Amino acid sequence: MAALVGIFALVGxxxxxxxxxxxxxxxxxxxxxRRHQELRELSMSDPVLMACWGGLPMASASAFPEKRQxxxxxxxxxxxxxSQRVGLPTWDLEIxxxxxxxxxxxxxxxxxxxxxxxxxxxxxxxxxxxxxxDRSYDRACAKGAPKSTADLLTExxxxxxxxxxxxxxxxxxxxxxxxxxxxxx
Numbered sequence: 001m002a003a004l005v006g007i008f009a010l011v012g013x014x015x016x017x018x019x020x021x022x023x024x025x026x027x028x029x030x031x032x033x034r035r036h037q038e039l040r041e042l043s044m045s046d047p048v049l050m051a052c053w054g055g056l057p058m059a060s061a062s063a064f065p066e067k068r069q070x071x072x073x074x075x076x077x078x079x080x081x082x083s084q085r086v087g088l089p090t091w092d093l094e095i096x097x098x099x100x101x102x103x104x105x106x107x108x109x110x111x112x113x114x115x116x117x118x119x120x121x122x123x124x125x126x127x128x129x130x131x132x133x134d135r136s137y138d139r140a141c142a143k144g145a146p147k148s149t150a151d152l153l154t155e156x157x158x159x160x161x162x163x164x165x166x167x168x169x170x171x172x173x174x175x176x177x178x179x180x181x182x183x184x185x
Contacts, residue, residue: 101140
């Protein structure tokens, strides 16, 4: 009888140890993700730090606003991944994805990042998120070309120039805000 109690106690200790190791690993992963996010956030405000990331799809120094958008999109998609892992509902995510893929920054990010996500995130819940993102992306592409950042900012009532984005030139080569009416003095 004493041996049986000892065996049950030993099994209980083993099970508890495994659960604690699993929780410790999850905490380490979460800490790593938090630090990674802090590094990306720092680089979003500093072109010198942004250059340290190398390999981003925009190569020129003049593309700093686009690089910041790319970094922000990465953080946004990672937050959705975390939400998926903890089991939050996806109905609001579908609405958010529809909005994100309406614009060029979201589509550019997913076009670049999709292959990496498909190889990196392979659990069942991660695959479900990638499938949801892919469906939303495909629906957005079927609707036509994405809106530029300047167009999105204008729709929100923000002057693109104030946000560091120059509007595309018109046929005569001047930005739309400099047009004069014919006959105006």
